[in-house]
Amino acid sequence: MKPTIVILDERISASMVGVTGKADCEAQVCPATDPKFGDYQANGVMPLAKQLKTDPRKLAEKVVEGLDVSDICELPEIAGPGFINLRLKPDFVADRLLKINADPQNRLDIAKAEKPETIVVDFSGPNIAKQMHVGHLRSTIIGDCICRFLEFLGHNVIRQNHIGDWGLQMGMVVYALEDVYWEQDEPKLNLEILEQEYKRIVELEKEDPEIADKVRKRTAELQAKEPLAMRYWREACGITMSECYRLYVMMGVNLSTIHTVGESFYKDMLTDVVEELKKKSLAVESDGAICVFPVDSTGSPQAGFKNKEGEPLPLIIQKSDGAYLYATTDLAAIRYRINELKADRIIYVTDARQKLHFEMLFAVARMAKWVSDDIELSHVMFGSVLGEDGAPLKTRSGENVKLKELLDEAVKQARKVVDEKNADLPDDEKDRIAKAVGIGAVKYADFSNNRTSDYVFSFDRMLAMDGNTAPYMQYAYARIKSIGRKAVDRDIKAEKELKGITNLNITEPSELDLAKHLVRYGEAIEAAINDYRPNYLTSYLYELAQKFSVFYTNCPVLDAGAEKRPTRLLLCDLTAKTIEHGLKELLGIEVVDQM
RNA sequence: GCGCCCGUAGCUCAGUAGGAUAGAGCAUCGGUUUCCUAAACCGAAGGUCGCAGGUUCGAAUCCUGCCGGGCGUACCA
Known part of the structure; x- marks a missing residue:
């Protein structure tokens, strides 16, 4: 409805x-x-x-x-x-609650989009030969979250993991791998070694012209698709991505091989991109590079696209040495997504620093008439993750914090809390809870901040049981589930009471307050997806959990009389279902029955 | 220099086309447990919404200027 x-x-x-x-x-x-x-x-x-x-x-x-x-x-x-x-009117609210309860499709009576679109969402984008670090966190989870929303609303969502698997650095990667294979009889390669080796080559190349030559040679071989170079390249991609997939599973992010369509996929379309833009007289040579200068419909340079000297700023699509750039690949990707994938909308989830790039990219794609006016191109940007000192989050040695280490630490700290609060649970149960709470806390903390601003990363705050955090939400859910278990103990047939329910008896203010909020779930979803802002959903869920807590303290459920109990059971059940749906389905955060 | 983003309680942050008395949480202070998980709940205190003008019935929100911070600004992504 x-x-x-x-x-x-x-x-x-x-x-x-x-x-x-x-x-x-x-x-x-x-x-x-x-x-x-x-x-x-x-x-x-x-x-x-x-x-x-x-x-x-x-x-x-x-x-x-x-x-x-x-x-x-x-x-x-x-x-x-x-x-x-x-x-x-309370009667209206009660009626809506009954409809939600009776929804045969099990979607809390939330309507699908009137006209489903094909929507390409470009997110995550890790680089080959590098471990994912904290810089990939936001794109990965916000992108996944947006997909979840759109899928729930019935759109045809095409997830695209535009990985960095081609271009300048790949020659170094091939050389690095080749080097390791040569040096070791039984190479036990993993991503960490690969990353180390890659970094070592980067350093070596700076000083040693001989290495630089070799790297150039490998790059050329790779461009020419020589079997050995290709083999090493594939090896590097395989090692890197299988680790990424592990992390995606750990984070509850739906990205797998079928979504991985990286830079290399477009490598044979780049010449055509440049040729067509030349043919359309949009691409011109400037300082030896092939460029497109975005102009508006009157032919004058578009506002904002200026360099330091105030001259028009180009989108460079081919360097003076003939190499292509990410703008070229992005243009090829736009064409592919529209012509082959039939996208009605393309969403890019990247950090705010790339804003200018996407503005120019979109402008050029439209100038070339590759994107018709009815196709929406959106750059969903986000701010940086900062450390407690207010600077971008780094390790003490100034390195990027590895995403895996960050997630492991979150789970570890959550486990410590579970041990304290609920020592009696079996170990594997504690592990499960710690994982749900730890990973959930990291994701929820990110979602609950305004997407566009930077935020300060703090384990203590995101794992707190008070406030707008994952543990608070999960706790509210667990309390409801606990009522269900107690009902079984007392031989109360909760499910039967809920199924036969035809009218509600809402009298207490905290009941009505909770009921009214439950009925507004769809509004929260709509507000969140309209602006691609998950924090509108987390705010809603937090208020829901708060209203439930008030209701919970004021209104006994199992001890309520026969004329009140079904209503209260329904309020509990719908609250649990809404929290579960919001966390699990839309945010990709696990819930637990007890904690 | 120019462009974009930001400046809201001591701290971390919300504020969904310009709406009514600016909201949470943490921290601080005080209260609630023979009762379904107190990992909770209730209350108190805390603000010149960076500063100064302007637009109007009404501005944290829009416009102009200034101060302070971040990012970007031709061959990296």
Whole structure:
């Protein structure tokens, strides 16, 4: 079913049109800023009154007169300069809860998108011969999260892991691997050794021209697809990616070989990209490089694309030495995704520093008419992960923090807490909980921050049981599950009571408060996905858990009388289902039955 | 220099087209446990929303200037 807020917005907007005769009125319904104003408020009358130069309160009165929301709300009230305040009827809330409970599709009565799109989401993007580090965390989990949202809404989502497996450094990787194979009789290669060797070659190459020559040779061999070079390259890719896949599994991120379509995939399309842009007279030579200068429809340089000297800034697609760059690959990828994958929308999840690159990239792709106007290109950017000192998170020696080490540490610290709080549980159970809590804490902390800003990474804060954290959410869930176990002990048939339930008995304020919030899950999902901002969902879930806690302290469930118990069992069950759905399905965070 | 992002409680952060008295959590102080997990709940205190103007019924939010921080700015990704 449609979110209530949408229904109200449509009806009030329609009434505004009816009253004023003006098309496209916007009711601007949003959640009430204060509970004393009700549940929702419409702000749209005031700007409209200004436009029509009329008294906003009088206009609001007319809008309310022409409005029928009696099936949903109490009589709308006009307040202040022209707000319309709306308060849900308890019967309406109860009815929605029953619908959610009875949803045959098991999706908490949340409607799918009206028109499903094919959406390509480009995220994670690790590099060959390097371990994933903290810099890959956000792209990987935010990208996965966005995919989960879109999939739940019924879109055809195509995950693309645009790995760095081609280009300049690959010659070094091949040489490094070759070197190791030569030196060792029985090479026991793993990613750590490969990374070390790769770094060693990078250093050597700087000083030793002989090495540099060899690396150049290997690069050329690889470009020419010589079997041995290709074999080493494939070896490096295999070693790197199998470790990445392990980490994805550990993080609950759905990325596997079928999603891995990296730079090398586009290597044979690059010449064509450059040729076509030349043919369209968009690509020109400048300082020896082949460039495209983004211009607007009038032919003048687009604002913002300027260099230090104030001259137009080019998107370089071929270096003066003939080599291609990431802009070239990205352009080839756009064409492939639109022409072959039939994308209606392409989403790039990368850090904010690449903003300019994507702005220019999108501009050039549109200039070349490779992207029609109805196709949406989005750069979903995010800030950096900082250490406690406010600088980007690094180890003491100044290295990037390895993602695996960071996750292991989170699990270790979570395990310590589990040991303290729940010593009686069996070891394997403790391990499971520690993993869910530790990994969940890292992911939840990331999601709950505003995507676009930097945030300070702190194990202590993300593992805290108070506040907007994964453990708090998981704890709320575990408490509900505990009620279920207690019900079994007491021979209470909770499932049977829930199944036969036809009307609710909501009387306590904390019951109604919780019920109203449960009914708004769909709104939270919509708000979150519209702006690709998971923190709107975490805020919702946190409030849900808080409201449940209030209800839990005030309202006994199992000891409630026969006329109250089914209602309370339903509130518990739907809260658990909503938390589980939000955490597991949409955020990819595990829940546990006890902790 | 130019462009983009940011500046909100002591700390870490929210604030969903410009809406009503700016919200959480941590830390601080005080209270709640014969009762379904106290890993919880309730309460108190804490603010010139960087500064100064402007736009209007209304500004943390939009505009201008300034101060402070981050990032980017032609052959890395």
